[in-house]
Amino acid sequence: MEAPATTIPVLTSKxxxxxxxxxxxxxxxxxxxxxxxxxxxxxxxSLVSAARERADVVVASIYVNPTQFSANEDFxxxxxxxxxxxxxxxxxxxxxxxxxxxxxxxxxxxxDGSNVVxxxxxxxxxxxxxxxxxxxxxxxxxxxxxxxxxxxxxxxAKLFHIVEPDVAVFGRKDYxxxxxxxxxxxxxxxxxxxxxxxIAREADGLAMSSRNARLSAESRAACLAIPRAVKWAExxxxxxxxxxxxxxxxxxxxxxxxxGKVDYVELRHAEHLxxxxxxxxxxxxxxxxxxxxxxxxxxxxxxxxxxxxxxxx
Amino acid sequence: MEAPATTIPVLTSKxxxxxxxxxxxxxxxxxxxxxxxxxxxxxxxSLVSAARERADVVVASIYVNPTQFSANEDFxxxxxxxxxxxxxxxxxxxxxxxxxxxxxxxxxxxxDGSNVVxxxxxxxxxxxxxxxxxxxxxxxxxxxxxxxxxxxxxxxAKLFHIVEPDVAVFGRKDYxxxxxxxxxxxxxxxxxxxxxxxIAREADGLAMSSRNARLSAESRAACLAIPRAVKWAExxxxxxxxxxxxxxxxxxxxxxxxxGKVDYVELRHAEHLxxxxxxxxxxxxxxxxxxxxxxxxxxxxxxxxxxxxxxxx
Numbered sequence: 001m002e003a004p005a006t007t008i009p010v011l012t013s014k015x016x017x018x019x020x021x022x023x024x025x026x027x028x029x030x031x032x033x034x035x036x037x038x039x040x041x042x043x044x045x046s047l048v049s050a051a052r053e054r055a056d057v058v059v060a061s062i063y064v065n066p067t068q069f070s071a072n073e074d075f076x077x078x079x080x081x082x083x084x085x086x087x088x089x090x091x092x093x094x095x096x097x098x099x100x101x102x103x104x105x106x107x108x109x110x111x112d113g114s115n116v117v118x119x120x121x122x123x124x125x126x127x128x129x130x131x132x133x134x135x136x137x138x139x140x141x142x143x144x145x146x147x148x149x150x151x152x153x154x155x156x157a158k159l160f161h162i163v164e165p166d167v168a169v170f171g172r173k174d175y176x177x178x179x180x181x182x183x184x185x186x187x188x189x190x191x192x193x194x195x196x197x198x199i200a201r202e203a204d205g206l207a208m209s210s211r212n213a214r215l216s217a218e219s220r221a222a223c224l225a226i227p228r229a230v231k232w233a234e235x236x237x238x239x240x241x242x243x244x245x246x247x248x249x250x251x252x253x254x255x256x257x258x259x260g261k262v263d264y265v266e267l268r269h270a271e272h273l274x275x276x277x278x279x280x281x282x283x284x285x286x287x288x289x290x291x292x293x294x295x296x297x298x299x300x301x302x303x304x305x306x307x308x309x310x311x312x313x
Numbered sequence: 314m315e316a317p318a319t320t321i322p323v324l325t326s327k328x329x330x331x332x333x334x335x336x337x338x339x340x341x342x343x344x345x346x347x348x349x350x351x352x353x354x355x356x357x358x359s360l361v362s363a364a365r366e367r368a369d370v371v372v373a374s375i376y377v378n379p380t381q382f383s384a385n386e387d388f389x390x391x392x393x394x395x396x397x398x399x400x401x402x403x404x405x406x407x408x409x410x411x412x413x414x415x416x417x418x419x420x421x422x423x424x425d426g427s428n429v430v431x432x433x434x435x436x437x438x439x440x441x442x443x444x445x446x447x448x449x450x451x452x453x454x455x456x457x458x459x460x461x462x463x464x465x466x467x468x469x470a471k472l473f474h475i476v477e478p479d480v481a482v483f484g485r486k487d488y489x490x491x492x493x494x495x496x497x498x499x500x501x502x503x504x505x506x507x508x509x510x511x512i513a514r515e516a517d518g519l520a521m522s523s524r525n526a527r528l529s530a531e532s533r534a535a536c537l538a539i540p541r542a543v544k545w546a547e548x549x550x551x552x553x554x555x556x557x558x559x560x561x562x563x564x565x566x567x568x569x570x571x572x573g574k575v576d577y578v579e580l581r582h583a584e585h586l587x588x589x590x591x592x593x594x595x596x597x598x599x600x601x602x603x604x605x606x607x608x609x610x611x612x613x614x615x616x617x618x619x620x621x622x623x624x625x626x
Contacts (some may be wrong), residue, residue, distance in 0.1 A: 014502060018504060103502075104500075105499060105500060124448060124582070124584075124585035124586075124587050125584065125585055127500050128446055128447045128448045128449065128496065128500065129444065129445070129446045129447070129466075129496060129497045129499075129500035129501055130444075130445055130447060131442065131443075131444050131501070132442070132443055132445065133441055133442045134441045134442070134443060135437060135441045136441065153442075154501070157501050158500075158501055158502045161501060161502040161503050161504060162502050164504070183441065183442060184442045186418060186442075187417075187418060187440050187441065187442035187471075188442055188444070188467070188470050188471055188474060189327060189416075189471045189474040189475050190474050191331060191474060191477070269437070271437075271438070272437035272438055273437075274437050
C-alpha cells in the first residue's frame with residue numbers, strides 16, 4: 001500500500017503536463033480540471049471537490065494570465081502564495097498542480113515576456129492568436145475591461161489543449177466568465193464538459209473572496225447588505241415581481257444605505273446576458289459590484305450574483 | 314481477409330466523427346486529417362497521400378465553410394460534387410470522409426442557417442466565438458477579404474476538436490492559410506503537427522486548380538507566364554538578386570506581357586508575412602495573383618507562389 005503523498009506533484013512545462021494527462025487516459029482514467037490564478041480560498045477548494053466527484057483524477061493549474069490584464073492593471077502585484085496553494089490542493093485531493101512559468105510564445109530579445117495588453121511585444125513572431133466570444137464578452141466586466149474576456153477565453157483554450165480534460169469546473173462567482181467559457185466550448189466543439197458551481201459563502205452569507213480579509217471590521221458587518229439584498233431580490237421575484245428597473249434600484253438603495261458605493265447592479269438574461277425588462281419572462285442574472293471601506297486605505301470591491309427564477313405561472 | 318471497400322464510409326455528425334476517431338485511438342492508431350471544401354483535384358489527393366505517409370488512418374472532411382464567405386461572395390454557388398469526391402478519396406486510400414451538414418449552432422426560427430458573414434443571425438444564442446490570428450490574417454488575401462481568415466481559423470479549430478487528429482495536412486498553394494493555421498496551432502497549443510505540402514503542378518508547370526478547366530485554349534498556353542516568372546525569380550534570387558521592388562516589377566511585367574492582368578505580386582517574409590525590401594536577408598514568399606481570359610466569359614483568377622531562398626553567403 002502506498003503511503004499518502006506529503007507533497008503534491010508540481011508540473012511546470014506543457015510537455016510534462018500533456019504527458020501526464022495522456023498517461024492517465026491510457027490507464028482509462030477521466031480527468032477533471034480546475035484552472036485558477038492561485039491565492040486559493042475555500043471557494044477554489046470547493047471547485048476541486050466538485051471535479052473529484054466528476055472525474056478519476058484532478059488537475060489544478062495556477063497561472064496568472066497576463067493577456068487578461070492591461071498595462072494599467074495589477075498584473076505585477078497580483079498576490080501569489082504557491083506554497084500555501086499546493087498544501088491546500090493536496091488536502092483537497094487534487095492529483096497534480098500545473099504551474100507553468102510562461103504559456104505564451106516569447107521572442108528572445110524582442111519581448112518583455114509579460115504579454116500584458118498594451119505592453120506586449122510588437123515582434124511579428126510573438127503570440128498573436130486570440131479567441132473571442134464576440135457578444136458575451138461585451139457587457140458587465142467587458143465594458144470597463146474590453147481586453148479581459150479575450151484574454152480569459154484564449155488562456156482557457158490553451159490550457160484545455162495542454163491538459164486535455166474530460167470535465168472542467170468553474171465558479172459562478174465569475175458568472176460572465178462561466179458563460180463565456182461555456183459558449184466558447186459549444187461554439188468551438190471542445191470535447192469537454194463545463195461545470196459551473198454555485199458561489200461559496202461564509203456562514204453569514206458573504207461571498208468568499210481573498211479580498212474579504214482587507215475589509216475593516218465595520219465594513220465586514222456592513223457589506224452583508226450585499227448578500228441580503230440579493231436574497232431579498234430572489235424572494236421578490238419568487239413573489240411575482242416583474243419590473244427589472246425597480247428591482248435594480250431597490251437593490252442598489254439597500255447597499256448604499258449600508259454605506260456601500262455601488263459600481264453596478266445589472267439584470268440580464270441568465271444565458272446570453274442581454275438586458276431584460278420583465279423578470280417574469282426568463283431566469284435573470286442579478287449581478288452586483290460595490291465598494292466598501294478597506295481596513296488599511298481605499299476600498300474593497302466586492303461582487304455577488306444570483307439567478308432570479310420567476311414564480312411558477 | 315477483408316475484401317477492399319467499394320465505397321468510403323461517410324460520417325455526417327460530430328458525434329459519429331469523434332466516436333470514430335476515439336475508437337481508432339483506442340486501437341493505438343494515429344490519425345491524419347485533410348480538411349477540404351470538396352470539388353477535389355489532384356492537389357487535394359496529394360495531401361491525402363502525404364497524410365497516409367504520416368499516420369495510420371486518414372480522415373478527409375468536405376465542408377463548405379460559410380463563415381469564410383461574405384454576403385457578396387459565392388457561398389451559394391460554390392461548386393459541389395460529393396459523389397466524385399468520395400470516389401477519389403477512396404482511391405487515394407482515405408479511411409473515412411466527414412461530410413457534416415452544418416457545423417455552426419443554429420437557432421430554430423431565428424437563423425437562416427448560413428452563417429455567411431453579414432447574413433448570419435443576430436440572435437443572442439447564435440454562434441459567436443471566433444479565432445483570430447491577429448497579424449497574419451491582415452495582408453494579402455486578408456486585405457480584400459477581411460473576414461476570410463477569421464472564418465478559416467475558426468472552422469479549422471472546430472474540425473480539430475471534432476476529428477482530434479495527430480497530424481493535419483495543408484497545401485502551400487494557399488500559403489497564407491498554411492501560415493495562419495501553423496501560427497494558430499503554436500499559439501493555442503493544439504496537440505497537432507501541421508504539415509504544409511508543396512504546390513502540385515501540371516506537367517507544364519501550371520499550379521493545379523479546378524479553375525484551370527475554365528481557361529480558354531489560348532489562355533491555357535499564355536498563363537504559363539506565371540510559373541515561368543516564378544521560376545525566373547527563384548533563379549534570380551539564387552544568383553544574388555536583392556532588390557524586392559525590382560524583382561516584383563519584373564515578375565508583373567512578364568505576366569502582363571503574356572496577356573495576364575496582375576492582381577498582385579507580393580514579396581513578404583516567408584514566416585510572418587511582413588513586407589521585405591532585401592531578398593538576401595531572409596527566405597521570402599513570392600505570391601502572385603493574375604487574371605487570364607476564360608473560355609466562356611470573364612476571366613479566371615490564378616494564384617501561384619514560391620519561397621525564394623537567398624544565395625548561400
